Amino acid sequence: MSNIPKIVILGAGYGGVLTALRLQKELNYNEADVTLVNKHDYHYITTHLHMPAAGTDNPENARVSISKLIDEFKIDFVKSTVVQIRPQDKKVILEDGTLSYDYLVIGLGGEPETFGIPGLGEYAMNIRSINSVRLIREHIEYQFARFKREPHRTDYLTFIVGGAGFTGIEFVGELSDRIPELCKQFDVDPALVKIYNIEAAPTALPGFDPELVEYGMNVLTKKGVTFRIGTAIKECTPDGVVVGEGEEIKSQTVIWTGGIRGNRLIEDAGFETMRGRVKVDDNLRAPGHENIYIVGDNSLMFNEEGRPYPPTAQIAMQQGVVCAHNLIASIRNQPLKGFVFSNKGTVASLGKGEAIGIAFGKKYTGRTAAWLKKLIDLRYLFIIGGIPLVLRKGKFF
Amino acid sequence: MSNIPKIVILGAGYGGVLTALRLQKELNYNEADVTLVNKHDYHYITTHLHMPAAGTDNPENARVSISKLIDEFKIDFVKSTVVQIRPQDKKVILEDGTLSYDYLVIGLGGEPETFGIPGLGEYAMNIRSINSVRLIREHIEYQFARFKREPHRTDYLTFIVGGAGFTGIEFVGELSDRIPELCKQFDVDPALVKIYNIEAAPTALPGFDPELVEYGMNVLTKKGVTFRIGTAIKECTPDGVVVGEGEEIKSQTVIWTGGIRGNRLIEDAGFETMRGRVKVDDNLRAPGHENIYIVGDNSLMFNEEGRPYPPTAQIAMQQGVVCAHNLIASIRNQPLKGFVFSNKGTVASLGKGEAIGIAFGKKYTGRTAAWLKKLIDLRYLFIIGGIPLVLRKGKFF
Numbered sequence: 001m002s003n004i005p006k007i008v009i010l011g012a013g014y015g016g017v018l019t020a021l022r023l024q025k026e027l028n029y030n031e032a033d034v035t036l037v038n039k040h041d042y043h044y045i046t047t048h049l050h051m052p053a054a055g056t057d058n059p060e061n062a063r064v065s066i067s068k069l070i071d072e073f074k075i076d077f078v079k080s081t082v083v084q085i086r087p088q089d090k091k092v093i094l095e096d097g098t099l100s101y102d103y104l105v106i107g108l109g110g111e112p113e114t115f116g117i118p119g120l121g122e123y124a125m126n127i128r129s130i131n132s133v134r135l136i137r138e139h140i141e142y143q144f145a146r147f148k149r150e151p152h153r154t155d156y157l158t159f160i161v162g163g164a165g166f167t168g169i170e171f172v173g174e175l176s177d178r179i180p181e182l183c184k185q186f187d188v189d190p191a192l193v194k195i196y197n198i199e200a201a202p203t204a205l206p207g208f209d210p211e212l213v214e215y216g217m218n219v220l221t222k223k224g225v226t227f228r229i230g231t232a233i234k235e236c237t238p239d240g241v242v243v244g245e246g247e248e249i250k251s252q253t254v255i256w257t258g259g260i261r262g263n264r265l266i267e268d269a270g271f272e273t274m275r276g277r278v279k280v281d282d283n284l285r286a287p288g289h290e291n292i293y294i295v296g297d298n299s300l301m302f303n304e305e306g307r308p309y310p311p312t313a314q315i316a317m318q319q320g321v322v323c324a325h326n327l328i329a330s331i332r333n334q335p336l337k338g339f340v341f342s343n344k345g346t347v348a349s350l351g352k353g354e355a356i357g358i359a360f361g362k363k364y365t366g367r368t369a370a371w372l373k374k375l376i377d378l379r380y381l382f383i384i385g386g387i388p389l390v391l392r393k394g395k396f397f
Numbered sequence: 398m399s400n401i402p403k404i405v406i407l408g409a410g411y412g413g414v415l416t417a418l419r420l421q422k423e424l425n426y427n428e429a430d431v432t433l434v435n436k437h438d439y440h441y442i443t444t445h446l447h448m449p450a451a452g453t454d455n456p457e458n459a460r461v462s463i464s465k466l467i468d469e470f471k472i473d474f475v476k477s478t479v480v481q482i483r484p485q486d487k488k489v490i491l492e493d494g495t496l497s498y499d500y501l502v503i504g505l506g507g508e509p510e511t512f513g514i515p516g517l518g519e520y521a522m523n524i525r526s527i528n529s530v531r532l533i534r535e536h537i538e539y540q541f542a543r544f545k546r547e548p549h550r551t552d553y554l555t556f557i558v559g560g561a562g563f564t565g566i567e568f569v570g571e572l573s574d575r576i577p578e579l580c581k582q583f584d585v586d587p588a589l590v591k592i593y594n595i596e597a598a599p600t601a602l603p604g605f606d607p608e609l610v611e612y613g614m615n616v617l618t619k620k621g622v623t624f625r626i627g628t629a630i631k632e633c634t635p636d637g638v639v640v641g642e643g644e645e646i647k648s649q650t651v652i653w654t655g656g657i658r659g660n661r662l663i664e665d666a667g668f669e670t671m672r673g674r675v676k677v678d679d680n681l682r683a684p685g686h687e688n689i690y691i692v693g694d695n696s697l698m699f700n701e702e703g704r705p706y707p708p709t710a711q712i713a714m715q716q717g718v719v720c721a722h723n724l725i726a727s728i729r730n731q732p733l734k735g736f737v738f739s740n741k742g743t744v745a746s747l748g749k750g751e752a753i754g755i756a757f758g759k760k761y762t763g764r765t766a767a768w769l770k771k772l773i774d775l776r777y778l779f780i781i782g783g784i785p786l787v788l789r790k791g792k793f794f
Contacts (some may be wrong), residue, residue, distance in 0.1 A: 026612035138535070141538070186531060
């Protein structure tokens with residue numbers, strides 16, 4: 001057995017990919033064996049998934065082949081599904097094999113949180129992966145085709161989005177852009193189509209600037225979205241949803257964006273978790289495990305006011321950078337770095353040419369905010385894949 | 398009330414459109430009032446529907462706006478659905494009105510014949526209209542998206558086509574071209590996809606040249622089609638079909654192309670029918686009704702050997718020409734013309750670059766036959782819409 005330390009990274013999301021890319025850049029020859037494990041042979045750009053879900057962009061623009069991102073001379077890639085993490089044995093059990101590690105990075109991503117609402121798990125779809133958004137896109141188109149054969153079934157043309165957080169808002173923005181195209185393609189009267197965005201909290205985008213939230217809701221309402229804010233989904237059925245005091249909204253399409261939890265594999269591994277997320281130490285390590293780092297939606301960190309950071313791409317990327325630094329520091333017996341979140345701002349798209357956002361301490365709306373959103377997307381492509389990836393995946397128009 | 402004779406044409410299929418176009422060309426000013434009634438404001442090119450059904454062409458290339466075909470200064474167009482034909486009152490009841498006529502042309506098109514096979518009406522789709530092929534196309538894509546979320550459900554990737562007549566054969570040809578594209582788009586292993594073409598008769602394309610049939614089946618088998626010839630579908634269920642002696646083939650997609658019957662409206666109107674078709678006289682008139690012409694799939698005619706002509710676009714078009722001639726002759730008190738079918742040949746497409754056909758007494762296969770098929774399609778576009786329509790709808794590549 002070689003005495004080169006073995007680093008295993010589980011998951012090629014924002015946290016895992018950034019960790020891998022930084023290790024690839026900083027590690028010296030033979031300083032460590034790095035293996036990246038991912039279920040698919042591609043990385044997907046979660047913040048872009050609302051577009052292929054609505055059908056306003058090709059799913060190909062939301063994924064990048066892992067072989068285009070990492071240098072396979074420096075990092076081994078294993079396409080497999082993680083079945084079990086065994087910290088006591090320093091092993092990871094895969095669907096088709098086993099990996100030993102000296103250092104482990106867990107960035108397996110979150111799962112939809114349904115808060116025990118009956119039927120959401122069975123009947124609602126989620127904007128969580130390339131496969132799930134392809135399903136949503138095809139499902140929506142299929143409802144238009146079905147309606148033309150059964151014109152009394154207006155529930156085929158009712159689309160319910162549960163949750164008015166960033167994913168829900170960005171998705172209804174795209175969907176309201178797509179509906180006129182679909183109506184034209186299938187000869188459907190646009191007046192028959194209904195989009196509901198249902199949120200239990202007393203406001204859309206809870207925690208975001210109220211003035212921008214109001215601007216955004218006005219834009220989306222004009223585009224045909226009906227908001228039901230402060231309204232809880234009580235149940236999801238094969239026929240639609242039940243909200244508030246037993247009101248039924250009939251629909252064949254329910255998309256749930258109302259919550260993210262951590263990962264069951266982490267709970268099963270014996271870590272102490274809150275909703276499947278591990279409260280990591282300042283250096284991003286799992287408590288009691290000096291050699292296990294946790295990044296992205298699987299980690300839980302609190303800000304200065306003692307509130308948890310939301311699971312965003314921005315934080316996962318920054319964690320990946322610090323995680324890679326600390327892995328190298330451990331190997332070189334150098335001091336670890338503490339993680340400090342640097343908020344670069346937040347922009348929510350509202351569909352073509354419209355967005356709301358805060359960046360550099362300023363509020364932005366309309367075309368400027370939409371352009372800012374595009375710049376953030378392009379910057380990410382540049383960070384992970386340089387100019388070639390920007391040219392291949394970036395949409396400039 | 399004016400004493401100008403009123404001609405009402407029901408249906409803008411091949412027979413109805415050709416009748417209308419000829420009347421428009423030949424009638425003198427104020428010689429007759431002509432009204433064309435159709436459910437949609439477009440005519441569709443039924444012989445092209447197998448392509449948009451499989452997704453190898455856009456449905457727009459299989460339909461033509463009626464306003465582009467007829468001159469609305471000369472012919473009135475009413476977009477409505479026929480509810481009842483009342484020969485005794487010389488009236489047609491529409492969904493939203495009533496029309497009186499002196500002369501009636503019925504070209505309402507056929508309906509799928511299920512021969513009483515249980516479940517076919519409920520669970521199978523048909524290649525019969527723009528709306529029905531859009532449903533098939535979206536349904537097929539949806540199965541690929543569903544499979545990616547439920548990879549144990551290989552029945553999502555099994556496609557069953559009932560009937561190996563011209564429609565069935567042409568459709569499996571297109572579908573086998575489309576499958577590799579869909580597999581690429583959805584990351585699906587092509588080996589998992591199955592296409593079955595099931596035919597109860599002892600041969601595919603019954604009545605067609607046996608040598609060409611064998612050629613065609615070889616081409617399609619190489620493209621991945623599994624033929625089950627001489628095998629009857631006993632039942633169609635939500636889970637697939639039951640064939641032969643109780644064998645079940647699991648599938649979520651059954652497309653029935655196994656038979657065409659006439660129209661229930663004709664049966665309801667009191668005409669004597671065989672499977673919804675009226676045996677017309679030599680002049681294309683319904684027996685006992687001098688003022689009612691029946692064209693296309695609603696009419697029944699026998700060849701010299703006493704066998705019924707199959708319901709094809711070719712025969713409907715030729716009937717439309719004779720029907721228009723006889724309507725004008727009736728108005729002008731001139732002798733009517735007898736209908737004589739002139740067989741111009743038959744070509745069946747087998748997908749991209751492959752076809753089989755007989756024309757000018759010769760057999761054709763491969764690229765030459767495919768080119769011949771294309772020429773026939775272009776010729777039809779030219780007949781109904783001239784060069785502008787050929788340029789707009791004709792695919793030259």
